[in-house]
Amino acid sequence: MKRTNVALSIAVVLAVVVLALGSLSFAGNPGQTEADANQQADNAVQESIAPATSTSPDATTFCSYSFTSGSNNSFLQYCVTANGNIPPD
Numbered sequence: 001m002k003r004t005n006v007a008l009s010i011a012v013v014l015a016v017v018v019l020a021l022g023s024l025s026f027a028g029n030p031g032q033t034e035a036d037a038n039q040q041a042d043n044a045v046q047e048s049i050a051p052a053t054s055t056s057p058d059a060t061t062f063c064s065y066s067f068t069s070g071s072n073n074s075f076l077q078y079c080v081t082a083n084g085n086i087p088p089d
């Protein structure tokens with residue numbers, strides 16, 4: 001019976017330690033406000049998409065191929081440039 005109590009005590013202590021250490025992983029950076037974290041996230045997103053939005057000197061905006069389909073509620077129209085881009089309106 002005494003061995004069961006020791007095993008139970010060890011299990012409880014282990015559970016408390018795991019919960020305590022696990023909660024620290026969600027704490028984030030000390031002294032960092034939510035606004036700082038949001039600004040850092042926005043900067044990271046902008047840096048990651050910056051190369052994808054750069055314009056190539058070969059990019060064109062002239063509509064070479066126009067596509068139209070449907071009528072009324074199912075009407076769809078768009079155009080594609082010679083190099084495959086869909087130009088802005």
